[in-house]
Amino acid sequence: MEQITTPRANMQYPVLIARFFERGYTSPMGVKELLREKALELGFASAGFTSVEPMPVYLDEIASRPEMYSWVNSDYFSTVRGASPGVKHPWARSLMVLVRNYYQRLFPQDLIGLYGRCYLVDERKVRGAEFAKFKALLDFMRRESIRAQFDEEVPARMAAAMAGVSSYGKSCFVYCTDAIKGSSWLESIPLLLDIDLDPDEPSLEVRCPSDCDNRCLEACPTGALYEPLKMNPLRCIAFHSYYGEDITPRELREPMGTWVYGCDLCQEACPRNRPWMSTELPVDQDLESRADDYRLPVLLCMGQEFYQERIWPRFFYMSRSRVDRWQMNAARALGNLGDPSFIPDLERSLSESPYANVRAMSAWSLGRIGGRSTRSLLEKRLGAEGEIVAAEIRSALEET
Numbered sequence: 001m002e003q004i005t006t007p008r009a010n011m012q013y014p015v016l017i018a019r020f021f022e023r024g025y026t027s028p029m030g031v032k033e034l035l036r037e038k039a040l041e042l043g044f045a046s047a048g049f050t051s052v053e054p055m056p057v058y059l060d061e062i063a064s065r066p067e068m069y070s071w072v073n074s075d076y077f078s079t080v081r082g083a084s085p086g087v088k089h090p091w092a093r094s095l096m097v098l099v100r101n102y103y104q105r106l107f108p109q110d111l112i113g114l115y116g117r118c119y120l121v122d123e124r125k126v127r128g129a130e131f132a133k134f135k136a137l138l139d140f141m142r143r144e145s146i147r148a149q150f151d152e153e154v155p156a157r158m159a160a161a162m163a164g165v166s167s168y169g170k171s172c173f174v175y176c177t178d179a180i181k182g183s184s185w186l187e188s189i190p191l192l193l194d195i196d197l198d199p200d201e202p203s204l205e206v207r208c209p210s211d212c213d214n215r216c217l218e219a220c221p222t223g224a225l226y227e228p229l230k231m232n233p234l235r236c237i238a239f240h241s242y243y244g245e246d247i248t249p250r251e252l253r254e255p256m257g258t259w260v261y262g263c264d265l266c267q268e269a270c271p272r273n274r275p276w277m278s279t280e281l282p283v284d285q286d287l288e289s290r291a292d293d294y295r296l297p298v299l300l301c302m303g304q305e306f307y308q309e310r311i312w313p314r315f316f317y318m319s320r321s322r323v324d325r326w327q328m329n330a331a332r333a334l335g336n337l338g339d340p341s342f343i344p345d346l347e348r349s350l351s352e353s354p355y356a357n358v359r360a361m362s363a364w365s366l367g368r369i370g371g372r373s374t375r376s377l378l379e380k381r382l383g384a385e386g387e388i389v390a391a392e393i394r395s396a397l398e399e400t
């Protein structure tokens, strides 16, 4: 009988080995198939394997546009460091890449256009059912004496394409190769493993249909997607909704529309996503029960306690102390929504918010939708404000 060993001095996998022989495998590479099978059994949409060698395509791309990517390459966080996983983690021998479908249920209709879908069901901090699947896989590996570690610096989309579980679109998103009807509604999760496993066939190529005519580029309202496969994160709505400047630059406010956290426009426009979007899916009861918390007037007026307890645990890219960024985003979204029934909310925010960026954006929005009815409040506030807010009020008065 063939002896099963690993590169680590004769380390054996007790349960895997038993199942391995039950299935008649004759090569240790059967371990890889059993790990894949376990991931699928737990509910992941797909799983693939690649090496921990440096990722030259990713590194070259980042190096060619340093002005756009300096924010992901600091001492604190560096995807360049992560793109050489075997250098950063000398113990690691393989990468397993999991694909999680985050679009398994219907999203409430009135949250569409406000939030990127992936964030509405992000359970990393709240440790929900999706997180439990991930933990179950890690527990399984631990029982098999396999060391496994997630590292958020490893470029997840590139790892997924290298592991053959997704191919690129010109939108820079990756699309599942063998599940989720080929759509991009996925999260890629790279896991470092300390065992040698044969890499799967990579799928690094772009697989967009020739008759698409770059609909993703046309759908991008800020010009962030400026060429096929070229996205400037510093123009992306998602970036500006959670990482941008203290007050959103004027020229981006209108293009950012009603999005308050993330943006799905390029994915929604993509024909590769249509088959999944027209699939009949169950209602997301949990999300429906939370949806009232996420509406624009609620965000605009929420207090610190509400933010920290009800919003931040699921939308944590902005710090716990930045309730003002949410309120500013909500004010801008209401201005772009253009519904006069929200004027009282914006007037209250302009009068009462302790944050200059929120008052400034409320003035901008009142200028867009308020008309003559808001002039007296804008004029009254003008004398009470410092230069930043006063400039926004003057500009809003010109609009009314």
Ligand code: SF4
Pocket: 219, 220, 221, 222, 223, 224, 225, 231, 235, 236, 237, 238, 262, 263, 264, 265, 266, 267
């Ligand atoms: S997420 Fe939105 S802003 Fe960003 S590239 Fe796509 S369409 Fe453009």
Ligand code: SF4
Pocket: 169, 170, 171, 172, 208, 209, 212, 213, 214, 215, 216, 217, 269, 270, 271, 272
């Ligand atoms: S919209 Fe068209 S070009 Fe863009 S990613 Fe989808 S298929 Fe490709």
